[in-house]
């Protein structure tokens with residue numbers, strides 16, 4: 256089920272706080288960075304904050320630049336992104352600026368919260384997601400019912416923590432401000448709990464006046480058939496690797512990456528790499544990993560094309576190599592067509608042996624791109 260691209264955006268003090276405990280919101284960013292944030296807001300379909308931020312900051316969450324709003328309208332989009340807040344309790348001030356500025360608003364809440372919000376006269380679409388608020392259901396609702404493809408989440412810490420811990424954040428845009436808060440009662444960006452084990456990928460740093468913007472991508476694969484945002488990043492990389500394959504009229508061009516459960520890349524490969532005219536992507540990648548590596552049983556193999564079930568060129572097909580390596584999770588973009596092997600069913604071989612195969616069909620076009628000449 257496709258979800259929106261979820262971009263977490265926050266500014267923090269040098270000691271990791273989102274705010275102080277004073278009545279006014281602490282301004283952490285610089286003017287140029289607030290303008291950058293305005294640009295990001297203008298680029299997304301929806302902006303989300305938690306009910307705690309609506310209560311503490313009373314924010315408007317607008318696109319302030321008239322030019323950016325005009326550009327949205329010229330593109331056929333709403334002048335303002337959809338504004339979304341989440342609250343289990345529904346205990347929100349109906350006079351808050353959030354409800355009375357900008358364009359469409361939606362409150363995602365629970366059955367109890369919806370009753371309370373309606374009784375309070377909250378001026379928004381009040382949507383109950385059931386007895387509890389499940390983040391995956393919330394994102395599915397925004398994607399499927401509200402057409403949200405890019406979602407900017409502007410805090411607070413409770414919301415950021417949950418989205419990151421649940422593997423639902425695609426990207427973190429973090430601004431580090433050169434000041435200290437020093438009050439343990441102040442809200443922190445990330446609370447305690449179970450985060451991904453390994454390191455996130457740093458993809459950009461930018462100085463903006465006296466603050467620094469850092470962009471990170473989470474790296475940890477999902478578990479079983481539960482798809483994490485990082486699964487999409489790794490599969491996109493596998494599709495990029497497929498573009499590196501020496502061309503062939505008799506074999507597919509495929510890319511593959513092997514990733515440990517903590518998000519560490521163990522190896523990558525692509526078809527026909529290193530001058531071997533018959534090597535497959537998964538085979539090339541797995542050959543670079545020590546077969547005794549204890550991370551293999553918890554690893555995920557990303558392959559732009561489903562691992563092969565039968566092949567003439569080598570004794571073991573890739574589905575078998577993956578199982579023999581101990582890997583039990585495969586994410587792919589494209590099921591193998593009958594081009595070279597009729598009824599190839601690598602996924603069937605894998606699942607029959609207890610592995611999980613996840614197909615993210617939204618990447619199929621990218622996986623097929625270097626194989627266009629084989630069609631028809």
Ligand SMILES: NC(=O)c1ccc[n+]([C@@H]2O[C@H](COP(=O)([O-])OP(=O)(O)OC[C@H]3O[C@@H](n4cnc5c(N)ncnc54)[C@H](OP(=O)(O)O)[C@@H]3O)[C@@H](O)[C@H]2O)c1
Nearest residue numbers: 265266274305306307308342343344388410411412413414
């Ligand atoms: N520096 C920055 O970039 C930045 C940005 C935003 C906010 N902030 C600061 O962050 C602070 C607010 O952060 P916060 O952590 O207190 O609040 P928050 O994350 O904005 O909102 C938390 C609230 O959202 C609702 N919620 C979140 N997850 C839920 C779930 N799974 N089920 C049901 N309800 C859920 C709950 O509302 P109910 O309690 O109504 O049920 C919860 O109390 C403020 O001080 C603000 O200034 C800073």
